[in-house]
Amino acid sequence: MKTIKVIKIGGNIIDNEEALAAFIKNFAAISDPKVLIHGGGKLATKLAEQMNIPVQMNEGRRITDADTLDIITMVYAGKINKNIVAQLQANNCNAIGFSGADGNTIISEKRPIKTIDYGFVGDVKKVNTDALEVLLNNNITPVFCAISHDENGQLLNTNADTIASELAIGLSTIFNTELYYCFEKNGVLKDVENEDSVIENIKTESYKILKENNIIFEGMLPKLDNCFHAINKNVKKVCIGKSDMLFNTNIKHTTITQ
Numbered sequence: 001m002k003t004i005k006v007i008k009i010g011g012n013i014i015d016n017e018e019a020l021a022a023f024i025k026n027f028a029a030i031s032d033p034k035v036l037i038h039g040g041g042k043l044a045t046k047l048a049e050q051m052n053i054p055v056q057m058n059e060g061r062r063i064t065d066a067d068t069l070d071i072i073t074m075v076y077a078g079k080i081n082k083n084i085v086a087q088l089q090a091n092n093c094n095a096i097g098f099s100g101a102d103g104n105t106i107i108s109e110k111r112p113i114k115t116i117d118y119g120f121v122g123d124v125k126k127v128n129t130d131a132l133e134v135l136l137n138n139n140i141t142p143v144f145c146a147i148s149h150d151e152n153g154q155l156l157n158t159n160a161d162t163i164a165s166e167l168a169i170g171l172s173t174i175f176n177t178e179l180y181y182c183f184e185k186n187g188v189l190k191d192v193e194n195e196d197s198v199i200e201n202i203k204t205e206s207y208k209i210l211k212e213n214n215i216i217f218e219g220m221l222p223k224l225d226n227c228f229h230a231i232n233k234n235v236k237k238v239c240i241g242k243s244d245m246l247f248n249t250n251i252k253h254t255t256i257t258q
């Protein structure tokens with residue numbers, strides 16, 4: 001089986017022109033098959049505020065009404081996705097931009113209303129890798145934004161970390177899959193203010209203890225839940241850290257194991 005790298009980048013790279021250019025140059029040079037997933041939550045928030053559309057988040061998830069869905073579609077599937085694809089082409093990496101509707105790749109269902117109505121937010125039901133397999137076997141790199149669909153014509157906002165773990169799990173039947181979450185810190189930290197306090201390995205048991213001691217909180221909780229979901233479902237390697245970890249093996253980062 002060939003190895004594939006499934007790589008998610010967050011706002012810290014997307015929002016910084018120089019950081020994005022440096023990342024894309026290195027990413028384009030990866031010789032293994034690869035898939036890129038990007039977020040863009042910060043830019044969507046900025047644009048919504050400029051347009052006087054209220055921004056509401058709950059536990060790191062965006063409450064997505066019809067106006068917000070329009071904005072995130074324009075920002076994630078449009079501006080950010082197409083810009084990344086164009087920059088990959090400039091670095092001789094042939095790429096195609098995807099939402100989950102394209103190639104029927106990511107099918108989700110609108111999150112049921114419990115205590116909170118998240119609006120047009122989708123929970124992934126199924127990943128369909130047929131179209132991706134054809135592209136990857138022809139050396140074409142898929143670039144995914146954080147949008148899925150329900151197969152009835154409705155686009156749904158789905159957290160980019162979840163899109164990454166679900167794609168990694170879906171691809172693990174045809175590839176030896178590695179999943180990398182790139183964000184602004186060196187990894188999961190013992191002390192979030194201290195970049196030197198990287199926890200190099202987290203297992204199911206130690207994750208429980210870290211949560212109990214409030215060492216892991218906010219956006220890191222759903223990220224780690226996604227990591228464990230992936231490692232328990234046939235993804236061979238899961239890492240969290242700065243994107244430099246992909247290109248320099250000496251860079252400290254966090255590895256997730258069962």
Ligand SMILES: Nc1ncnc2c1ncn2[C@@H]1O[C@H](COP(=O)(O)OP(=O)(O)O)[C@@H](O)[C@H]1O
Pocket residue numbers: 009010011012039060182183184185187188189190191192215216217218219220221223
């Ligand atoms: N132990 C921890 N180590 C590192 N970051 C942590 C930790 N606990 C909570 N965090 C927070 O999680 C954030 C990353 O989650 P998030 O903002 O969702 O990532 P992304 O940039 O990929 O969207 C960090 O910026 C940090 O504020």
Ligand SMILES: CC(=O)N[C@@H](CCC(=O)OP(=O)(O)O)C(=O)O
Pocket residue numbers: 009010011038039040041042044060061062072121146157158159160161
């Ligand atoms: C449902 C939901 O919360 N979707 C996210 C999708 C974007 C994202 O995940 O972006 P980052 O990775 O940059 O945070 C949102 O709209 O913010």
